[in-house]
Amino acid sequence: xxxxxxxxxxxxxxxxxxxxxxxxxxxxxxxxxxxxxxxxxxxxxxxxxxxxxxxxxxxxxxxxxxxxxxxxxxxxxxxxxxxxxxxxxxxxxxxxxxxxxxxxxxxxxxxxxxx
Amino acid sequence: xxxxxxxxxxxxxxxxxxxxxxxxxxxxxxxxxxxxxxxxxxxxxxxxxxxxxxxxxxxxxxxxxxxxxxxxxxxxxxxxxxxxxxxxxxxxxxxxxxxxxxxxxxxxxx
Numbered sequence: 001x002x003x004x005x006x007x008x009x010x011x012x013x014x015x016x017x018x019x020x021x022x023x024x025x026x027x028x029x030x031x032x033x034x035x036x037x038x039x040x041x042x043x044x045x046x047x048x049x050x051x052x053x054x055x056x057x058x059x060x061x062x063x064x065x066x067x068x069x070x071x072x073x074x075x076x077x078x079x080x081x082x083x084x085x086x087x088x089x090x091x092x093x094x095x096x097x098x099x100x101x102x103x104x105x106x107x108x109x110x111x112x113x114x115x
Numbered sequence: 116x117x118x119x120x121x122x123x124x125x126x127x128x129x130x131x132x133x134x135x136x137x138x139x140x141x142x143x144x145x146x147x148x149x150x151x152x153x154x155x156x157x158x159x160x161x162x163x164x165x166x167x168x169x170x171x172x173x174x175x176x177x178x179x180x181x182x183x184x185x186x187x188x189x190x191x192x193x194x195x196x197x198x199x200x201x202x203x204x205x206x207x208x209x210x211x212x213x214x215x216x217x218x219x220x221x222x223x224x225x
């Protein structure tokens with residue numbers, strides 16, 4: 001398996017522009033998570049899905065952030081409009097609910113810079 | 116108070132030293148405890164996991180959980196330069212919501 005695949009690896013955009021981050025989870029995993037990592041706050045859970053349904057989006061900072069999972073093999077995280085404080089590394093992770101004690105498999109992340 | 120507390124370091128040790136990394140937590144409902152390793156510009160990768168209290172050993176790595184003290188540790192024996200990374204503790208209650216520490220940056224000096 002190729003693991004969790006995220007794209008793009010790097011994104012530099014101007015303030016006010018729309019940004020879309022993409023994730024392909026591991027085949028067969030029924031949970032998908034979006035995290036944001038910064039030096040100050042560490043890893044923060046933004047939202048997670050179970051069987052393509054959003055379960056908890058309480059970590060989404062504000063209405064500028066939205067996430068979708070149209071099918072089991074694809075998810076997007078969108079920021080519109082983007083702001084400099086959104087600059088961070090965004091990780092997608094997946095896991096199987098059948099393996100209750102197992103951790104998550106993370107992608108390599110998208111490094112977002114908003115100027 | 117954050118649910119999981121971890122000393123951010125940085126921690127710098129000579130090659131061959133024993134490294135001790137620690138986390139404390141406040142929620143007694145946590146049952147699954149994990150350590151992730153994150154190399155620079157990479158995603159975290161699962162290193163060790165334990166269920167409930169006790170020790171688990173895997174090669175040079177030992178994970179220890181003390182639920183009575185709400186304290187978990189990761190020991191690295193005979194540390195190598197390739198162990199230089201950020202180590203994050205993580206834990207969960209059962210449902211799939213993993214709580215992470217902020218990570219400890221470790222450098223092993225040759």
